[in-house]
Amino acid sequence: xxxxxxxxxxxxxxxxxxxxxxxxxxxxxxxxxxxxxxxxxxxxxxxxxxxxxxxx
Amino acid sequence: xxxxxxxxxxxxxxxxxxxxxxxxxxxxxxxxxxxxxxxxxxxxxxxxxxxxxxxxxxxxxxxxxxxxxxxxxxxxxxxxxxxxxxxxxxxxxxxxxxxxxxxxxxxxxxxxxxxxxxxxxxxxxxxxxxxxxxxxxxxxxxxxxxxxxxxxxxxxxxxxxxxxxxxxxxxxxxxxxxxxxxxxxxxxxxxxxxxxxxxxxxxxxxxxxxxxxxxxxxxxxxxxxxxxxxxxxxxxxxxxxxxxxxxxxxxxxxxxxxxxxxxxxxxxxxxxxxxxxxxxxxxxxxxxxxxxxxxxxxxxxxxxxxxxxxxxxxxxxxxxxxxxxxxxxxxxxxxxxxxxxxxxxxxxxxxxxxxxxxxxxxxxxxxxxxxxxxxxxxxxxxxxxxxxxxxxxxxxxxxxxxxxxxxxxxxxxxxxxxxxxxxxxxxxxxxxxxxxxxxxxxxxxxxxxxxxxxxxxxxxxxxxxxxxxxxxxxxxxxxxxxxxxxxxxxxxxxxxxxxxxxxxxxxxxxxxxxxxxxxxxxxxxxxxxxxxxxxxxxxxxxxxxxxxxxxxxxxxxxxxxxxxxxxxxxxxxxxxxxxxxxxxxxxxxxxxxxxxxxxxxxxxxxxxxxxxxxxxxxxxxxxxxxxxxxxxxxxxxxxxxxxxxxxxxxxxxxxxxxxxxxxxxxxxxxxxxxxxxxxxxxxxxxxxxxxxxxxxxxxxxxxxxxxxxxxxxxxxxxxxxxxxxxxxxxxxxxxxxxxxxxxxxxxxxxxxxxxxxxxxxxxxxxxxxxxxxxxxxxxxxxxxxxxxxxxxxxxxxxxxxxxxxxxxxxxxxxxxxxx
Numbered sequence: 001x002x003x004x005x006x007x008x009x010x011x012x013x014x015x016x017x018x019x020x021x022x023x024x025x026x027x028x029x030x031x032x033x034x035x036x037x038x039x040x041x042x043x044x045x046x047x048x049x050x051x052x053x054x055x056x
Numbered sequence: 057x058x059x060x061x062x063x064x065x066x067x068x069x070x071x072x073x074x075x076x077x078x079x080x081x082x083x084x085x086x087x088x089x090x091x092x093x094x095x096x097x098x099x100x101x102x103x104x105x106x107x108x109x110x111x112x113x114x115x116x117x118x119x120x121x122x123x124x125x126x127x128x129x130x131x132x133x134x135x136x137x138x139x140x141x142x143x144x145x146x147x148x149x150x151x152x153x154x155x156x157x158x159x160x161x162x163x164x165x166x167x168x169x170x171x172x173x174x175x176x177x178x179x180x181x182x183x184x185x186x187x188x189x190x191x192x193x194x195x196x197x198x199x200x201x202x203x204x205x206x207x208x209x210x211x212x213x214x215x216x217x218x219x220x221x222x223x224x225x226x227x228x229x230x231x232x233x234x235x236x237x238x239x240x241x242x243x244x245x246x247x248x249x250x251x252x253x254x255x256x257x258x259x260x261x262x263x264x265x266x267x268x269x270x271x272x273x274x275x276x277x278x279x280x281x282x283x284x285x286x287x288x289x290x291x292x293x294x295x296x297x298x299x300x301x302x303x304x305x306x307x308x309x310x311x312x313x314x315x316x317x318x319x320x321x322x323x324x325x326x327x328x329x330x331x332x333x334x335x336x337x338x339x340x341x342x343x344x345x346x347x348x349x350x351x352x353x354x355x356x357x358x359x360x361x362x363x364x365x366x367x368x369x370x371x372x373x374x375x376x377x378x379x380x381x382x383x384x385x386x387x388x389x390x391x392x393x394x395x396x397x398x399x400x401x402x403x404x405x406x407x408x409x410x411x412x413x414x415x416x417x418x419x420x421x422x423x424x425x426x427x428x429x430x431x432x433x434x435x436x437x438x439x440x441x442x443x444x445x446x447x448x449x450x451x452x453x454x455x456x457x458x459x460x461x462x463x464x465x466x467x468x469x470x471x472x473x474x475x476x477x478x479x480x481x482x483x484x485x486x487x488x489x490x491x492x493x494x495x496x497x498x499x500x501x502x503x504x505x506x507x508x509x510x511x512x513x514x515x516x517x518x519x520x521x522x523x524x525x526x527x528x529x530x531x532x533x534x535x536x537x538x539x540x541x542x543x544x545x546x547x548x549x550x551x552x553x554x555x556x557x558x559x560x561x562x563x564x565x566x567x568x569x570x571x572x573x574x575x576x577x578x579x580x581x582x583x584x585x586x587x588x589x590x591x592x593x594x595x596x597x598x599x600x601x602x603x604x605x606x607x608x609x610x611x612x613x614x615x616x617x618x619x620x621x622x623x624x625x626x627x628x629x630x631x632x633x634x635x636x637x638x639x640x641x642x643x644x645x646x647x648x649x650x651x652x653x654x655x656x657x658x659x660x661x662x663x664x665x666x667x668x669x670x671x672x673x674x675x676x677x678x679x680x681x682x683x684x685x686x687x688x689x690x691x692x693x694x695x696x697x698x699x700x701x702x703x704x705x706x707x708x709x710x711x712x713x714x715x716x717x718x719x720x721x722x723x724x725x726x727x728x729x730x731x732x733x734x735x736x737x738x739x740x741x742x743x744x745x746x747x748x749x750x751x752x753x754x755x756x757x758x759x760x761x762x763x764x765x766x767x768x769x770x771x772x773x774x775x776x777x778x779x780x781x782x783x784x785x786x787x788x789x790x791x792x793x794x795x796x797x798x799x800x801x802x803x804x805x806x807x808x809x810x811x812x813x814x815x816x817x818x819x820x821x822x823x824x825x826x827x828x829x830x831x832x833x834x835x836x837x838x839x840x841x842x843x844x845x846x847x848x849x850x851x852x853x854x855x856x857x858x859x860x861x862x863x864x865x866x867x868x869x870x871x872x873x874x875x
Contacts, residue, residue: 001264001267004267004270005270008270008274011247012247012274012278015243015246015247018243019239019240019243022236022239022240022243023236023239023240026232026235026236026239027232027236029232031232031235032184032228032231032232033184033185035185036165036182036183036184036185039161039162039165039166039185040165040169
């Protein structure tokens with residue numbers, strides 16, 4: 001059972017790591033706009049080669 | 057609101073046809089391309105055209121993008137603009153956010169973000185879809201902002217300067233801080249919950265005291281962290297509330313958090329008694345989640361500056377001393393300047409007409425449905441629209457000093473001073489922890505006689521089983537489901553508290569123009585020979601006059617046979633003359649008939665006079681010198697109004713009309729809907745009426761005392777913001793939609809009925825959830841106090857109660873879907 005003395009800090013450390021990542025992401029602005037990136041994802045990168053007929 | 061880019065096509069063109077580019081429904085006001093196909097937005101149209109014209113094929117100098125149409129945006133290169141809106145980055149680049157009208161779908165985002173690829177000098181272009189903004193980073197050495205703006209305009213969007221971008225930065229910081237608190241509180245609550253499982257498990261199977269101490273210590277540490285980091289907002293709020301002597305919700309929450317933490321910590325240090333940091337950290341998390349949900353809904357509410365922005369144009373055309381015209385930012389205007397306002401443009405400042413005659417649509421400001429004629433010497437106001445011919449206006453005051461600016465100040469003050477509607481569940485949750493703690497104390501005392509062990513066991517069971525989760529979760533969950541459902545029906549609720557208020561009863565103030573009526577000049581009634589209408593339509597196609605256009609748009613084309621009208625002659629102020637085939641036609645006022653000595657039909661003339669008495673404008677049609685038909689123009693009443701008002705009266709609302717329009721028109725509409733009404737109210741007067749009603753009920757909010765304002769125009773904005781709940785209807789000015797708690801985004805009155813209906817259902821659902829939750833807690837608490845509940849049973853029961861409440865809350869709110 002004494003393994004709990006290692007397990008508990010490790011678990012809390014992992015949780016802390018996740019929280020740190022989340023805080024960083026928020027402060028970095030990743031949660032500012034949740035609508036536009038979804039639209040950006042379907043943008044094509046090779047627009048110069050777009051064939052008009054392939055568009056819906 | 058832009059008129060340039062997204063003007064709806066002529067009525068009747070393909071309602072509900074799919075967009076020719078993206079396939080989404082093009083809606084009632086599709087954008088028609090030069091190719092004649094209907095698109096859902098300018099973005100789709102531009103993408104289609106660009107794809108077909110191959111404009112993306114390596115434009116070396118970006119020249120293809122600068123479509124020489126409309127304004128030059130020269131004001132964006134001025135130092136005044138640079139100072140106000142442009143950020144200078146370290147590497148010599150510039151950054152600026154522009155508000156862009158008409159961002160509607162994926163194609164729009166794609167197109168605007170492609171700017172960085174096709175226009176040289178533009179380093180980055182990022183669209184924020186929800187806020188209709190484009191963030192641009194460009195190299196001033198290569199390209200001027202005005203050129204980028206022209207490129208955006210060339211794509212079919214109208215860029216504006218974003219006023220109040222500093223406020224925006226502050227708001228974003230606040231949003232981020234709030235989200236961080238929610239996340240941290242959630243992580244802590246989850247971890248404390250896990251540790252609690254170990255603690256509770258140890259109660260039955262026995263646990264070595266050193267492990268129990270470890271778990272209790274860690275739980276206490278994490279719980280305290282949760283209270284002092286994310287939970288600190290409650291203490292700050294409580295301190296503010298004590299300072300100003302205005303009790304708010306944070307106070308009881310802070311007290312219970314504080315007492316709970318101190319007691320829990322002392323128990324943890326002494327090594328006896330309960331540590332209930334699982335409940336505390338869960339409470340912090342749930343309260344923050346509730347606030348976050350509420351906050352994201354209201355984030356769209358804008359500051360006064362932004363409201364002002366949408367009302368008055370950012371630039372004006374100033375006439376220099378030598379007669380030359382130059383585009384200047386509105387802020388640069390000074391009293392005494394002379395500006396030119398062309399047709400379809402809105403005024404940038406208050407002033408007096410110097411030269412020119414025209415008609416001004418002041419509906420936004422006054423609610424008057426008819427354009428007013430203006431000539432030299434007449435006062436005109438910022439934000440009103442010139443409909444006739446170009447006029448020159450001597451500026452008297454601008455910006456905040458103008459009538460529109462003062463109105464917006466009023467809106468801003470009303471918005472700031474209004475106390476949020478306190479949700480029922482918040483009130484209950486604030487008292488939950490103290491009540492449970494004292495009940496636990498009582499339980500301990502009751503069982504004290506049977507020994508400390510027994511007393512501890514029973515009070516622990518009580519603490520475990522009494523769970524604020526259901527209480528804290530029910531309202532946000534039901535609200536989320538409700539708001540989501542309403543949003544799908546085109547009703548955006550920005551303040552969740554509005555739902556609670558709308559589920560009750562009270563006073564309902566309705567604006568007339570644009571709310572009960574369509575707010576547009578249209579054909580109200582017709583009489584006489586119906587065969588002339590296609591001809592009338594053809595003749596009126598040749599006029600630019602407001603009345604003529606309304607007639608043309610209001611008459612449906614008959615079949616496919618084109619009617620060719622020739623020899624069109626307009627008689628200013630009277631009407632229009634034309635010939636189709638062998639017959640000559642006269643369309644116009646009674647005076648026109650007399651001028652041409654038309655053989656009058658008495659019954660039609662009488663009909664027309666009756667229409668004029670009712671406040672509408674009669675127009676007569678004569679064929680070959682004989683009066684054959686007549687129609688009347690006015691502001692058409694929206695469909696479904698009677699049913700809606702009946703339904704609302706049945707639900708206990710007392711409706712009345714407050715309108716800026718003329719008294720007799722309001723009286724007629726009031727008669728039609730069988731509700732009282734008063735016309736001739738200025739925007740300030742509407743606010744006064746709202747305040748009066750709020751004062752009558754004594755300021756306190758309660759059942760049967762809610763004051764709800766429904767309106768559309770800027771003239772309603774201040775009243776919308778002052779009322780307990782403001783509902784901005786479809787087609788209204790942006791400013792009024794921002795000031796409102798609820799913004800209806802579909803035409804017609806049906807969504808408003810759905811809003812009231814759904815609110816009632818949502819509140820019933822919330823009461824059910826709260827009832828179940830409180831009932832569960834009461835039964836469980838009494839069982840525990842009676843010593844009938846072991847801690848293990850309590851630990852099993854707790855999640856079951858949460859899940860059952862969640863199951864009730866998550867079911868869709870089933871308002872009858874009539875759309």
